[in-house]
Structures are given as C-alpha cells and as structure tokens.
Amino acid sequence: MTLWRIRATVDDRPGYLSVLTASLALRGVNILTVQVQPTEHGAVDDFLVDAPDTLDEAGLIAAVERGRGRDCWVTRSEARGLADQPTRVLGLATRLVRDPDATGEALRTLLGADAVSWRPASAGLDRGITGAGMLLADPAGGSFALQRAEPAFTPAEYARAQALVELAATVARRAADQVTLVLPDGAETAVRPATADDLSGVLELHESCSPLSRQRRYLGGASLPQPARLRRLLEPSRGVTLIATSTAPDGAADSVVAMANLLGEGDEAEVALLVRDDWQRRGLGSALLRRLVQHADRAGYAALLLHVQAENTPMLRTLHRLGRPSTVERDGALVTLTVPLAAERKGTFLTPNA
The missing domain is CATH 3.30.70.260 (ACT domain)
Known part of the structure; x- marks a missing residue:
C-alpha cells in the first residue's frame, strides 16, 4: 500500500x-x-x-x-x-511561541508553499488569494507573499495562515515589551506583560501594599481584591496589564513590585497603577504610565481615562509628568482626567480645580 x-x-x-x-x-x-x-x-x-x-x-x-x-x-x-491538521497547526504554533522569527518557515510547512517572502507595506497590494499566490498582512508591518503552483490555495488555508502570522506578531511584540528599567536612584526592575501565572505574585503585591495605596488604586476601599477579579485584570479581554518585578539582593525569587492596567472599552481605555509603598516616589509609576500610553497609541485608542482621588497628590504629579494635554472633571472627591491620543502631543497638562 x-x-x-x-x-x-x-x-x-x-x-x-x-x-x-x-x-x-x-x-x-x-x-x-x-x-x-x-x-x-x-x-x-x-x-x-x-x-x-x-x-x-x-x-x-x-x-x-x-x-x-x-x-x-x-x-x-x-x-x-x-498527523491531522489541528495537530500540525498546534505544533507550528508552539514553534512560533519559542521562535517568532520562524514565521516564514512555519507558513511554508503549513501550506506546502513553493516560496515564501516578506514585502514592505504598500498601498497597491491586495491581501488575499490571487491565482497561485497568497498575500498575508503582517501586523508588525508589511506582508508575507506565498506561491504554490498546485493545488490552488483555499479560503480556509488563508484563514489558518493569517492566524499563524498574527500569533507570531503577538509573541514578538510581547518579547519586545520585556524591558529592564533603570530608575533615577539606580535601582533596576524588569517590566513585562502579565499572564495568569502572575496571580500569586500580584496577590503578594496587594498584601504588601498599605491600605491607603490599595484605596487609591481601587477607589472603593482598602480591602484585598478577590483572586477572580485579579485574574481578569492580569489578562484583560481588551488592553494590557504590565507588571514590574525586582530580584532581592540575596538572589531570592523575583517579587512583583508594581502593576499597571490598561483596560479598553469602546474607543477609550482606562488606566490604573498600583506601586508597592517602598517603590513609590522613585519614578517607577511614571515609567509604567508612559509605557501604557505607548500601548494605547499602538492599539489606536482615541483617549485615556484616569480616575484619581483629589487628595492623591503623588498620582496627580505622575500624570503631570506625562506632558500631555487633558481635560479634567471633578465629582466631589473624585477627579476624572481624559487624555486624547489622536490630538497634538504637545500642550499644557491641566490640574484639577480645588
């Protein structure tokens, strides 16, 4: 046989x-x-x-x-x-998680393509299937062009290939987002996107923070958030959560010292920060806030929303250091700041009225 x-x-x-x-x-x-x-x-x-x-x-x-x-x-x-098709696709996805630069070879393996090439972005290129060719949008910019003499590509193959390209772009973006920040006092902290595996570290962060810090973060009280709520914050359906970790001098395991949330809703995104008390007033909050603004810019949000207690002077100063124009609304003890992202980047930051 x-x-x-x-x-x-x-x-x-x-x-x-x-x-x-x-x-x-x-x-x-x-x-x-x-x-x-x-x-x-x-x-x-x-x-x-x-x-x-x-x-x-x-x-x-x-x-x-x-x-x-x-x-x-x-x-x-x-x-x-x-090996059936789902098994092959999962195997290729696993490979891309380890090495997102292998996107071209993964596409060749998935579709049995004769040739795979990357092209810079061009307004004259139509994504999709044209005869023996396929053009896939690369979220990082440009396109992947595939050629196969036979058999002809199908819409289902196009959808699988596009999903694989988007996975590789997401993995590459996450890798690029992992940075080491050097604060003004010389301290170093690693910043990266959070995952569900960070739940225990984030729980310890909340337990280490003072009731005042937790109250300023969640506005409604100083009690510890439930684990289910923290899981949703770690991997929001829209947006991103960043965590900052620090390694103890004795070589102990990394500890989470700050969490920064960007939660999307419609064309706006809400921002919130929680920094452990002993890491406050060291520039970490400002650095995290700037990175959230960069994420929001890339994602195409129209504006950022920040809800701050009027007495939270340290957070207001952190927002002021952004150097971005904003509108301010005050409702009793709560101040809401709206920072437009599509407008001019230069301007005077408005502080809330007393």
Missing part, C-alpha cells in the same frame, strides 16, 4: 462526498483523513489515503473523476502526513 494526498472539488450538495468516497473504495483505496473546505466554487475535499501499489496517479485521478470530482490534484505522501 502507498500513501497519497488527493485534493478535488465537488459540488457542495448532499451526497456528493459519499459518491466520491465510494468511487475510491471500489478501487481498494482506504481514506485515512479527510478535510472539507468550502469555497465559492464548491467543496474542496482534501484526502490522505492508503492506496494499493497497483494504483498510480492516473488511476487515482480517474477514480476521482468517476466520483464526480474535478480539478483533481494527486501527490505521494509520507508517514508524517498522518
């Missing part, structure tokens, strides 16, 4: 796939896997089959055509083809 890959198009109507599989079965062909990809021209059926050694490429094509299949493409396969 010999392994083959067969791709053919059939009318997307009830029973047509069974006619094709019956035609293959009559010639002793064992279907190992099948994927059905809808297109505007019909259903593209992708088979991995085990066929008798006496059946060659021409015989397989003839069997497909007798089963009402058309646009048939047949090629020999190897044992590694036995």
Whole structure:
C-alpha cells in the first residue's frame, strides 16, 4: 500500500462526498483523513489515503473523476502526513511561541508553499488569494507573499495562515515589551506583560501594599481584591496589564513590585497603577504610565481615562509628568482626567480645580 494526498472539488450538495468516497473504495483505496473546505466554487475535499501499489496517479485521478470530482490534484505522501491538521497547526504554533522569527518557515510547512517572502507595506497590494499566490498582512508591518503552483490555495488555508502570522506578531511584540528599567536612584526592575501565572505574585503585591495605596488604586476601599477579579485584570479581554518585578539582593525569587492596567472599552481605555509603598516616589509609576500610553497609541485608542482621588497628590504629579494635554472633571472627591491620543502631543497638562 502507498500513501497519497488527493485534493478535488465537488459540488457542495448532499451526497456528493459519499459518491466520491465510494468511487475510491471500489478501487481498494482506504481514506485515512479527510478535510472539507468550502469555497465559492464548491467543496474542496482534501484526502490522505492508503492506496494499493497497483494504483498510480492516473488511476487515482480517474477514480476521482468517476466520483464526480474535478480539478483533481494527486501527490505521494509520507508517514508524517498522518498527523491531522489541528495537530500540525498546534505544533507550528508552539514553534512560533519559542521562535517568532520562524514565521516564514512555519507558513511554508503549513501550506506546502513553493516560496515564501516578506514585502514592505504598500498601498497597491491586495491581501488575499490571487491565482497561485497568497498575500498575508503582517501586523508588525508589511506582508508575507506565498506561491504554490498546485493545488490552488483555499479560503480556509488563508484563514489558518493569517492566524499563524498574527500569533507570531503577538509573541514578538510581547518579547519586545520585556524591558529592564533603570530608575533615577539606580535601582533596576524588569517590566513585562502579565499572564495568569502572575496571580500569586500580584496577590503578594496587594498584601504588601498599605491600605491607603490599595484605596487609591481601587477607589472603593482598602480591602484585598478577590483572586477572580485579579485574574481578569492580569489578562484583560481588551488592553494590557504590565507588571514590574525586582530580584532581592540575596538572589531570592523575583517579587512583583508594581502593576499597571490598561483596560479598553469602546474607543477609550482606562488606566490604573498600583506601586508597592517602598517603590513609590522613585519614578517607577511614571515609567509604567508612559509605557501604557505607548500601548494605547499602538492599539489606536482615541483617549485615556484616569480616575484619581483629589487628595492623591503623588498620582496627580505622575500624570503631570506625562506632558500631555487633558481635560479634567471633578465629582466631589473624585477627579476624572481624559487624555486624547489622536490630538497634538504637545500642550499644557491641566490640574484639577480645588
């Protein structure tokens, strides 16, 4: 027996796939896997089959055509083809998490492309499938161009490839966001996007903060937030949470010393900071706030919202150091500042009225 890959198009109507599989079965062909990809021209059926050694490429094509299949493409396969498509995609995704620079090779492996190249951004390029080519948008800028003589690309393959490119861009962006900050007093702290694995460290951060610091962060009280709420803050559905960690002089494990949240809602994003008491007034809050502004700019938010207690002078000074124009509204003891991001970057920061 010999392994083959067969791709053919059939009318997307009830029973047509069974006619094709019956035609293959009559010639002793064992279907190992099948994927059905809808297109505007019909259903593209992708088979991995085990066929008798006496059946060659021409015989397989003839069997497909007798089963009402058309646009048939047949090629020999190897044992590694036995891995189903979801398993292969997950394997490639794992590879990209470890090495996002391998995007081109991952695309080649995923689609069996003859050539993969990266092109700079150009207004004249249309993303999508054109004949034997595919053009994918790179979120980091530019496009990936793929060529494959046969079989023709399908919309399902385009969607898988685009998802893989976006995953690689996200991993690369997260890696770039991991920085070491050197504060004015010479202290160093590592800043990176938070994950769900940081929950225990963030719980310790809240326990280490004074009731006043927690009250200023959450406005409604000084009690410790529930773990479920912190999990949502660590991985918001829209936005990003940054944490700052510090290594103890004795080489103990890293401890979380600050958390900065950017929570998106509509075209605006709300910002909040929590810095451990012994790390306050050292420039860490200002550095984290600037990085959140950069994230908001990249994400395309129109404005930032910051809710601050009127007596929270340290936070107001931190906001002032941003050097961005803003509007200020006061409701009793609460001050709401709106920082537009699409407007001019220069201007005078407005402080709340007494």
